[in-house]
Amino acid sequence: MSLIFNKREIYTSPKEAFKFSLKSVDDLKTDCLFVLDANVLLLPFTTDGKSVEEIKRIYTTLVNEDRLYIPSQAAREYLDNRSTKLTDLYKLISDKSSQNFKYVCPHPLLSGMDEYAELEQLEDNLKEALKSYRNKLQQTLMSVKNWGWNDPVSKMYHEVLDGRILDDDHIDVQIVEDDLKRRNDHKIPPGYKDGSKEANQAGDLLIWHEILYLAKQQNKDVIFVSGDAKSDWFHKSDKKAIYPRFELVDEFREETQGKTFHIMSLSQVLSIFEASDEVVSDVESSEEKAAIKDTPEAKQEKVIEGHDVTSQYSELLGTPNDHLLLQTSSTWKQKQGLDTDTYMVSELDSYGKIVAKYEIYDSTEMRPPFSREVTYRKFANKI
Template identity: 35%
Template sequence: MEEWKKYLHQPNPVSELLNDSIVVIDTNVLLAAYQWREVTVNEVLNALQKIKDEKRLRIPLQVIKEFSRNRPHEIQQRMNDLDTLISKMQKEKPLLERVPMLEGKDSLKEIEELRENYNKAVKDYRDGLIKLRDHLKELFYNDHFLDKIMELAEGTILVPEKNEQDLEKEAKERFKLKLPPGFKDNSKEENSSGDFIVWSSILQLKNNVVFVSGDKKTDWVYQDNKKNSITARRELVEEFFEKTGKDFAHITPKDFITSLNPQVSEHVREDLSNYITKHKVEDSVLLPVISYLELEKVISRLFVLIQELCRKEDIIVEGDVVKALDSLFESRIISIKTYGEIDLILKINRDLDIGLLSENDFEVGWAISKGKDCINSIIKYLQS
C-alpha cells in the first residue's frame, strides 16, 4: 500500500462495522459492572456473549490484568459508599434533652412516639445497609460476574507479540512524540503504558475492529463541547489502516449496547451513560473541587477511624457513629472539643444533604477543614 493513502482513508461508519467486525473490550467496561444495576450488567453480558458466539470477541491480556488489579478497589469503594450512608444514620435523642421547657406539654407524648418510630426506622435502615455491605464483602470470594468474565475470556484473549519490557520502552518513545494512545497517562506512576499495550494488541488483528471503551481521553477520541466521545483519533485510524488495510473505530458502551438492542430501558441507558471511569485530568486543567464529595470522603474516613478507636478500646457500637462518639466521650478517650466538632460536622453534612446548606456555604468548608484535623488527631491517638 502506498503510504499516502492512509491520510485520505475514510473508514466505514461504526454502525456498519459493528455488524461483522472484531469487537475488543476495554477494562473500564468490565469494571463499570460494579457501578451498574443488575439489569444493565446482564444486558452487557448478553451482548458480549452474542459477539463471542459469533467468534468476534477479543479481550486483550492487558485488560484482564487491569481488571484483576482494579476490581477489588471497585468493590471496596462500593463498601465505602455504604459505610458513608451508615455513618449518617443518627438516632434522635429525647426532645427534653434539647428543649427541657417542653416538659409537661400535652403534645410531647405524641412527638416522643414519633421519635421512637423514627429511631426504629433508622435502626432498620442501618441494619439493612450493613447486610448489603456484608453482601459486597462476599464478592471477594463469590462473584458471579467474575465467573462470567472467566467464561467470556476463554478462547478470546489477545496476547501481545512482544514482552512487557519492550512494550513499555516503545510506549515511552511514543509518549515523547505525543503519539496516541496513552501519552495522556505518561505521568502516571503505575501502568502508564497500559493503553499503548492494549493498542499494540489491537494492531495484531487482521480484521476491521470496533473498540468498546468508556475512555474519553483525547489521546483516544475526539470530543464534543460536552466532553462526549465523537470518534477515534485520526492517528489511530491511520496507523491501523497502514498496518492492516482495515478500519478501526471507537464506540462507547452505551452506543454499543443500544446498537445491538435499541429497546433497552431508560435505566440501562442511564447506567451506561453515567458510570465513572478513572482517568487523569487532562492538560493540567483542574476540575473544581466538589465540596459535597469532599465532605463525604472526610466523614467516611472519620467513621472508619472511629470504628478502629472503638475496637482498640473494646467498645461495641454496631456501626452507630453517634453511639460510638457518645461512648468514646464518656470513656474520656476523645475530648469534649473533638466530640463537639465531629457531632457538628455530621449535622452540617445532614443539612447539606437535605438542602439547608449549599456547597459554597462557609459551614461546609469549615466541616471539611475541621474534619481533617479530627482525622489527624484520631490517627495520632491510634498510633500512640
C-alpha cells in the same frame, strides 16, 4: 528529539491515507470484532443489576459469534483495579450506618401535652425502624464481604468471558519499549500522554499492539470499547471526545491492509444492539461519573467524611435534590440567652465533588418561648 520531521514519521503513506474511506459503525457492526478495555470491564460495578444482565446478554451474543475479545493488558489492569470497586461499594454502605438522627430532648414543660406524647411515640417507632435499618445494613455489608471474588459482575465474567482473553506471547517488550520511546519523541498516539506516569506507561500501547495483532490475524475491522477519552485516543471539542485520533485510524488502516478502526463507549455499544433506554441511560450515567473521577481536578479532591445532614438543611440552603450535605465539624456555646450549635457543612454534587461550604448557626433561646433561628454563611469552595 526534534519534531521538525515528525509528520513524516506519523503519516508514512499520505496518498493512501488521503483517499481512505472509513466504514460506518452500521456497516461493520455485524461482522467486526469488539475489543474491551479495562475501564469497560470495571464499569458494571457501578451499574444496577438490570444493566449487568443486559451487558451479559450482548456479550454472550458476541462471544457466541466469536467476535468479543479482551487484551491481556486490559485484563491485568482490570484485575489490578477490581478490588477498589468492591471496597468503594462496601464503604458506600458502611457510611450509611454512621448517620445520626437528632431527637427532641425531653422537657418537663412538654410532658402534659398530647402533641408531645404523640411525638414521643413517633420517636419510639422511629428508633425501632432505625434499629431495623442498621441491622439490615450490617447484613448487607456481611453479604458483600462474603462475596470474596465471586461478586455478581465477576461471576458474570466467569460465565461469559472465559476463554476471551487474548494470548500476548507474541509481544516483545523490548520492541514495545522502543516503540513507546518513538511515540513519545514524535507525539504519536497512543501512549505518549502517559509519559508522566510512574508505572504502567506502556499500558495503552500494549493494548494497541494486541489490537493490531488481532485485527491482522483475523483480517477484521475492530471496534475498541473504551471509556478512556484521553487526548491521545480522541480528538476533542470543548473537552468532549468526538472521534478517534486520525493517527490511530490511519495506522490501523496501514497495518491491516485497509481495515477500519472505531472507538465506542459501552453505552453506545449497548445502544446499537438495542438495549433498553433505561439500561443505556444507567450505563451513560456511570460513564459520566467515571470520567469525572478520572479528571486531574477530581483526583486532587480530598475525600470528605462526615454526617449526612441533607434532610435538615437542604431546604434552607436551596441545594439541588441530588446534592449531599455533610456535616464535617460542630461547636456549641451559650451566650446572651442563646444556645447555639455551629456546624461546618460541605455540599457535594452527584459525583461527590465539593461545590460549596457553609457555616450553619442553629440557635435556640434558653428561656420561653424557646424560639429557634437557623442562619448560615456560604463560603467559596476553598476555605
